[in-house]
Amino acid sequence: MERARDGMNDAHIIIIGTGWAGISAAHSLLEQGVPPHLITMLERAPHPGGRAFSFADEKRGLTLDNGQHVLLGCCDQFARLLSQLDIRDAYRLQPLLDIPVFCDGTWGRLSSKRLAGALHLLPGLLTYAHLSPLERVRLLRVAPSILRPNVAALDSISFGAWLRQNGQTDRAIGRLWDLVGTAVLNGHADEVSAALAAESFRMGVVSGWQQARLGLFTRPLGDLATEAITKLQGLGVEILFNTAVTELQIRNARVTGVRLRGGDMFAAETVVAAVPHDALLRMLPSRWRDDDDFAKLQSLSWSPILNAFVLYDRPVMRQDVFASMELGGMFVFNRAALLGLSQYAGRWLSVSISAAHSHRGSEADELARKVQSALAAALPEARAAQIQTCKLVWQPHATFLARPGSWSARANPTTSVQGLLVAGDWTNTGWPASLEGAVRSGAAAVEARLEPKLSLTS
Ligand SMILES: Cc1cc2nc3c(=O)[nH]c(=O)nc-3n(C[C@H](O)[C@H](O)[C@H](O)COP(=O)(O)OP(=O)(O)OC[C@H]3O[C@@H](n4cnc5c(N)ncnc54)[C@H](O)[C@@H]3O)c2cc1C
Incomplete structure (x- = not known):
């Protein structure tokens, strides 16, 4: 790691993390025309893929x-x-969304038809065996709010509370909304923000039959990440595994590089931190952890x-x-x-x-x-x-x-530190924590490099 010790290469762009946010960031930089030899990815683990390995x-x-x-x-x-x-x-x-659902000894089905917009769900919901006829009809009461969720207003309440306000019984919440919502949001209806839940249902389930296909x-996931990384390497991107960043180097509110485990320094004028929120907090110098852009991450x-x-x-x-x-x-x-x-x-x-x-x-x-x-x-x-x-x-x-209030706790790609961009499924993509969110966040961070202080959802 001579170059790291020299610390001379300050036109370099470092991407920390080879999860899908990092992979996407590297690919987006190449798409922007950044020469591959100026990009280095640093990965703590011996393999790529992050949380999808x-x-x-x-x-x-x-x-x-x-x-x-x-x-x-x-x-x-x-x-x-x-x-x-x-x-x-x-x-x-799947050609059309089709998930058999087992409940109390019987089978129902979540299914879709090739009908325009949200109508694709209607026949399946109106025959969903695990709800009573009245509960099925009541599902329609939620539709207008899901089609146009008021994210700012919904973020302060839980998905469960909001569903009850919209006439959903506990049984309907358990047998439909929570079953699907928990798989998408990794949190139960009473734990998660109604804003992210409604937005996720809008994007993924309600907007059309093509979008709702499973x-x-x-x-294996690891093969996909390995193949992606091999392709990036083949294009000339440098990727160092078993290389943990311990601290971001920041001088005069500008990133100047990173310190690696073992003490080596690696200079760079741009750093894309594509790591989980708590890993980012750990690598920030202590004076920056209380900065508004970062302090809010402690609530995640x-x-x-x-x-x-x-x-x-x-x-x-x-x-x-x-x-x-x-x-x-x-x-x-x-x-x-x-x-x-x-x-x-x-x-x-x-x-x-x-x-x-x-x-x-x-x-x-x-x-x-x-x-x-x-x-x-x-x-x-x-x-x-x-x-x-x-x-x-x-x-x-x-x-x-994604607790209530978490919408505003998620970070935008640019930060108060010039040259420091953040990516990851936890950033403010408007998506639940997911591969899609991670990929979008990496691209958004790279986009924001040219457009400081871009807000993803504004
Ligand atoms: C069990 C499970 C099931 C899931 N199911 C789904 C699903 O069905 N659909 C879906 O879309 N999503 C699912 N997800 C979520 C999805 O895997 C993540 O949202 C996505 O992989 C996050 O990608 P990321 O790049 O943002 O972060 P990560 O994948 O966490 O990548 C961050 C990378 O940074 C590295 N790193 C951290 N600290 C340092 C450091 N100090 N120095 C250097 N490198 C560092 C890590 O080793 C890691 O490789 C699931 C996740 C899990 C765990």
């Missing part, structure tokens, strides 16, 4: 993701980035996601995906079938439980038993089948929790 289950030779991820058809910037990096066959979109990954907290990877001795699941009200709401994926591993199709499942705080205190054995019985409740063939492996993967810091 994979690892091997050595015993079975299977690749696990840190958590099952899905997309929606509205995630157009993530799709665009993949296509521009020529990353193929990453996921497939995207199911057909390759984390929400966990629990994944269980379950391998049966025989096929137990035929569909690609279903949702269940068991365990407070969970989504189940036919992981092997999605990845094209025919020998495990229907046998190797991935169970995702968002906002999983209530399970945090449970012992692993007890949790595994609960997951198994929740699967057996919905899948008759699972009742007689033997489980060969059940691996639990906890991600305590999966996403920030």
